[in-house]
Amino acid sequence: MPKPLYLQIRETLLARMADGTFRPGQPLPSEFALAKELDVSQGTVRKALDTLANDNLVMRRQGLGTFVPETTTERALFQFFRLTGTNGESLIPEPVSEEISRRPAPKRIAQRLEISTSAPAVRIRRVRALNGVTSTLEDVWLDPKHLPLPADGQPLPNALYTHYQRSYSVSIVRAEDFISAVAAPDHVAEAIGIPVGGPVLLVRRDAFDLSGRLAETRESYFRTDGFGYSVTLR
Amino acid sequence: MPKPLYLQIRETLLARMADGTFRPGQPLPSEFALAKELDVSQGTVRKALDTLANDNLVMRRQGLGTFVPETTTERALFQFFRLTGTNGESLIPEPVSEEISRRPAPKRIAQRLEISTSAPAVRIRRVRALNGVTSTLEDVWLDPKHLPLPADGQPLPNALYTHYQRSYSVSIVRAEDFISAVAAPDHVAEAIGIPVGGPVLLVRRDAFDLSGRLAETRESYFRTDGFGYSVTLR
DNA sequence: TAGTGGTCTAGACCACGCA
């Protein structure tokens, strides 16, 4: 019992995005061109493209074409940065400091990255501000075999996802967040200017690329006076 | 410049769900029947139904029909209860205590419900347990003109949304959560057995019905040792 | 067997962006 045609087409198109045949920012061939090449009707190609557009995996613009989305800074912020002000206004994080190191990952991180605790992993520790107030410390962990990351000392873009895509052709398309409240550890409290043990939001995030592979895992601490994590369920 | 036909059909069908012409648990007329009645092609009705199904506003089952979803307990838990264990397992809240009262709402609540701070509102204060551990206290606030709610002393179902639908034909279809970390206030700490001032997750939720109207607002405190709020972004 | 939604096709016309 094979999958429906349009889902097979979807997989084909996704594979071409993952392997670089279709590149971010570039248009896909037109519906008719794809239909002819893949030997199905234009309506079936359309249905495949519709499901992809629905998952934010392509962007369609009438009169222009169907595009592989670029992980622009705006897009990364809009799609994946869920912190808003108390009234729902969006916020833009401003860099305060960052530090890249290579070190063995703690067990819980190593497990998520599926690497050994003795192998060195890349850790990016960033402190950022919201509305001018230093309010977040986050540790991003990467498997260097997958995302080697730049030499130390080189400044990172504010939006890492943009950088993954441009430098390594890794497009982040899905993130799973696990949110809890914890007492601020010493280094967090110091970095973001709150009392040790004060309540902070801890967001553990696993981010996945086009092929469904885990690309990074991060742990972000936020002070939440004046803002919070917003999400809509339907 | 009128809306596309299929969106007009969508609105028509939504209106019929909101006004009770189509009732929860009941099937809609078939695609062909709707097409004939509304004088459009079956494909257009299908497209309207597809968008509704995509938003979880109808449920389609091949060979059976298209149904107005019932807010079953399972559905309410699956769709709107985002607390999971550390490894992502779903959790089922068990009632510990509840107390219904009518009282003026604090200003921030009154503003969200769009009622006056002097008018009495309904407050449901519930304490619930997860995995046998008392871990959440939540205050649900209602506008009695919209959802009068049962006489005191009468037990409430564990899932309020089910009750709203059965007793008042109010179907909750969308919720907006705003999540922060706070120091546990006295009454929360006492209720869920943690130290006063310890970190707890505070989830403020606005829940909306089929017609887009705010049906309730709630503030839930959770201790997050052993579980957390899970969400997937794409 | 009858009726439902699911897939697939084919073709017409519209709205938009651009040269």
Added chain:
DNA sequence: GCGTGGTCTAGACCACTAC
């Protein structure tokens, strides 16, 4: 004016459910 995606239609056949 041309090519793109967006809407709408019509009809064929498949897969599932109920009786």
